[in-house]
Amino acid sequence: MILYNTLTRNKEELKQKKINMYVCGVTVYDRPHLGHALSTVTFDVLHRYLEYKGFKVKRVQNFTDVDDKIINKSKELKISAEEVAEKYIKSFFEDMDALGVRRADVHPRATEDMKEIIEFIGNLIQKKAAYVSNGSVYFDVSYSSDYGKLSRRNLEDEIGGTRIEKDMDKHNSADFALWKKAPENETHWDSPWGIGRPGWHIECSAMVRKHLGETIDIHGGGLDLIFPHHENEIVQSESVTEEKPFAKLWVHNGLLKRSGDEKMSKSLGNSFDVRDALSLYSGNSIRLWILQSHYRQPSTLDDDSLKIAQKSFQRIERVLSLDSEKGFNTSNFLDRFENAMNDDLGTPSAIATIFDLVHEINKSNSENNRVFEGIMLLKKMLLILGFNITEKNLDDNEIMSLINKRNMLRSEKNYNEADNIREELLLKGIEILDSKDGTSYRNI
RNA sequence: GGCGACGUGGCGAAGUGGCUAACGCAGUGGUUUGCAAAACCUCCAUUCAUGGGUUCGAAUCCCAUCGUCGCCUCCA
CATH class of the missing domain: 3.40.50.620 (HUPs)
Known part of the structure; x- marks a missing residue:
């Protein structure tokens, strides 16, 4: 190190x-x-x-x-x-x-x-x-x-x-x-x-x-x-x-x-409270935004930077909710991750490795190959960087009954009502994913 | 004036002497889908502020120029 x-x-x-x-x-x-x-x-x-x-x-x-x-x-x-x-x-x-x-x-x-x-x-x-x-x-x-x-x-x-x-x-x-x-x-x-x-x-x-x-x-x-x-x-x-x-x-x-190129400070009146940021974005998103630049570089907070980090983190979260019963082999990712971190805390490269792993997991998953080891390794890296990846509790019964109702409507080709249910769930933070194996969902 | 950092694609951001210049967001064309979303497959900087120099070879080293910012006062 x-x-x-x-x-x-x-x-x-x-x-x-x-x-x-x-x-x-x-x-x-x-x-x-x-x-x-x-x-x-x-x-x-x-x-x-x-x-x-x-x-x-x-x-x-x-x-x-x-x-x-x-x-x-x-x-x-x-x-x-x-x-x-x-x-x-x-x-x-x-x-x-x-x-x-x-x-x-x-x-x-x-x-x-x-x-x-x-x-x-x-x-x-x-x-x-x-x-x-x-x-x-x-x-x-x-x-x-x-x-x-x-x-x-x-x-x-x-x-x-x-x-x-x-x-x-x-x-x-x-x-x-x-x-x-x-x-x-x-x-x-x-x-x-x-x-x-x-x-x-x-x-x-x-x-x-x-x-x-x-x-x-x-x-x-x-x-x-x-x-x-x-x-x-x-x-x-x-x-x-x-x-x-x-x-x-x-x-x-x-x-x-701040985007005006000036340092953020109380006296300049351009500061952005952590609390205000947390009311709009998750802690994970803010952490990702921080770690995507090197700690010794000055960082700029634009209007969009946290929003982009939030979207970026969602790409990682989606992978975490994949079926992890299956498994696949990933050997060089941890080496890349550690090499990046060993050199003066190279978190940007470490995170690039994480996204490459996410891609590899998705690729394997879409080919019906094993992703278990990949997800385990991904979780390990996320934990080292301090991300919170505890599972969210979902009210399964209520969601599943809505999904079943929607699928019924879909089979009747009543797409308008089916889409209404999808919208309704989306507003509650539940996203529906249709595939040929059936319908699943996840928290967003 | 003194000390220091930085200028890389539409945006953010790695890389600091040698494979086709990471990664994220946005965008392109496809696969998939009832439509979506997500995912996958493609494409998206012959080029790293500009001009010289060193080198077989530089975004990476040296010099100059231009530009931006920080510290020198409380500040993470």
Whole structure:
């Protein structure tokens, strides 16, 4: 299994069998949009595939539940910040469950790891990597000689075009807050430096250390987090551990764009909630749409893209409902599938293999050959990619009586009424399939 | 200004030195059907932004040009 490492800009082989993986989660001030789904599904598939290949994976994904945006939301909704966080953590899980995302092994929250965060900051101050200024604490980026190694930028270059506003409390404009002084009437915690709230970057460093240890194997997140978020995580953690590497391999997913070519984001007002998408399309369709492009490429969400994915997934579903008593031999498909996945999670090629298998199954079926092994293999691949293929429950009796009635009408050549029944069933999501062996049906 | 990504058929999207350029959607002609749907069989890019170069050989490597986008501020 090889993966592209943002840190080295190379594909690298995963050698160790035990994988500690940390994925940056969301700030819970609103419902997740499809960009969050794209990232979360990507790391869900990575987790599943690694396990399938025999790796022992521990995945941790955090919730940022202390943040100015949460506080603003709480004022807007006139509920507490805790309630805002709780509400949107719940909706995150609901939406991701619907997409078939498995829970991480640990979902830590900043508020629950406050003790470790404060200790971490204290440690940095002790090492003189951070300083207290006017009730806040800042990291001193000049402490580290290799600050910028992930995003490949150096501080001198930054100064010219920087948009960072001059902050009198900082020694250097690139320094970033570890702890921010907060007013008495807002959410705050006690610390050796006074009441306040943690900065954003520090929570991930503290959580990684607490839940996974000093060095982790894979650190993931969206491409937009490379700078400054992940860069800052690295410098904080490696300052504490004395240069011991923080994360060996960095995996970043490409960002989701809308058809106007702009990135989808809340601030641009062009975001598309997962929940809205789920009201129109199945979780499987959304997952297929995500996996049909490579995770490192930017994806574009057009008006039609989910609709097309829905139709595409139906082609797979139709095969799953074929009579599986029969069987046929398919040997090279799994090899193709694994080869695609082994190379930096090549889900588009893996899915192309799935469609080729679907075609092969249909072909065999139309020639009255065995399809059993083909369907078993197809199900195996779909499960590895996290699709939900549990059988739907059908009310057989009611449907069969309508089908029998229709066939009666057909034999009387009363096609108008026969077609009405077909229409009626179609509206209920039941599709009729006539063949010379009789009439069958399936859910659509 | 600095760092980075990308430009492949009507649309989406793989492939990154060598078989006839995957796969999905849409479309074409057929088989099948009472008609459909589905499925199957056909066809649908002599060509991979443009112009040079390297090579026996390039969509794939190099250079230039044009274009699009991301990060540098909260962001998956």
